[in-house]
Amino acid sequence: MPRPEKPITWDGPLADLAQALRDLRWRAGRPSYRDLEERTRHSRSVLADAAAGYRCPTWEVTHDFVVACGENPDDWRPRWEFARAAAGKDRPVERKPRRPRGEAVRAAKQRASVAADMPVSSSAPPDPELARTPMQFRYQLRTLRAWAGNPFPNPTHRVDSSNLWVPSSTMYDALDVKQSHLPALRVVRAIVTMCTGDAEQVERWLDVWRAINMAEYQRANPPPPGLGRDPWAN
Template identity: 45%
Template sequence: MARPEKPITWDGPIADLARELRRLRELAGPPIPTYAQLAERGTFSRSVLADAAAGYRCPSWEVVIHFVTACGGLPGQEPWPTLWRHAHAAGQAGDATPRRPARAAPAKSRTSARQATVTAAQQGPAPPDPWQAETPQEYRYQLSLLRVWAGVSIPEICRHSGYDDHRRSGVAYATVHDTLNAKFARMPPLRAVRAIVAACEADLDQWVGAWRAISLKQFQQDNPPPASLALENG
């Protein structure tokens, strides 16, 4: 018999996501599937799935998709995208619960505090966060902000992707321009997104993960599941 999991006694977005993952696993029974059994239904290991439900750190969106799907859920439907987005933001901000109490940091002198402030100001604002977007229009707008943040022109993005008058294997100007247009209500092509993010030297995994989350959510909104499947997951 498997040992019971340690209770999650703290609060926060990461803990909320872990609690919901645990609850979903319980609803997948009886019998409740083990993490080893869930691992057999996807690409991630038992330890990775167990860690996702532990509540100490935010799992990747791909791990959440595996976990929820293996339990018979629909990861593209609420509450999963919102739960993960909030947990991810908390993790990026360092708002995760450590396994043991952290020691108090020594007080900084006025000089060191002033130097830290100057350094932060010199570094400038952080790059736009794709997980702030919930719709295709918002995602395209975040891409436009990323281009402005990086100081990269559309022709530079095209050349970086390998497109010019002699080599047309990259992404064309019109494609990049349309991808950055927030008026379009559909998700942009992933190939163009990759080209823009790579040229801006941003975190490609984050932008692709957000693209997949919004695309999956939009597809499920436009294509409701069959009645039989909806009943099974209701």
């Protein structure tokens, strides 16, 4: 029995391409990499490496992988070009995903504890109102993207019907749960719009963002004594 593939535990266009190739293989009936080797001009190790997510495969490998699994490679070209641009053309990428060390380990445990306390529904989108801190808000936003099927296939995205475009790299940064500050409001609008397409959901997420933002502001900038009281009152 072939060994199971290692899970992709990091984010980014390269990870998205690798996961998409894995999903494609499942839709095709999960042929082994030996079977794919026989259908293509590439070795099984090269094909498996294309779906590992550590580095960007060549277009020839991606093309033949997709054809061998019965789909149109033309539909995959933009996704591959985006991953190649993110990885750096002809530039090697770190073979192993970054693993937390020191302070990052403790932060990862804290995020896991927060996540364990948050209920997850397979049908309804994640609830932004469960978040009380910027890190929790980012976690819920990241969960929303997972619930929506991990979109962001293109380098830039239009926010609503406006002419404002947001780079995917900015969106990925907004999902980084290691950051202790809120992502930009316009980026939250873009992500929730893309994941739900529901104006009410968008406004709900923005309302929670504003509430957390004001709480953080007031915590860092406490009001002066007597604010809101009548200065002429006895």
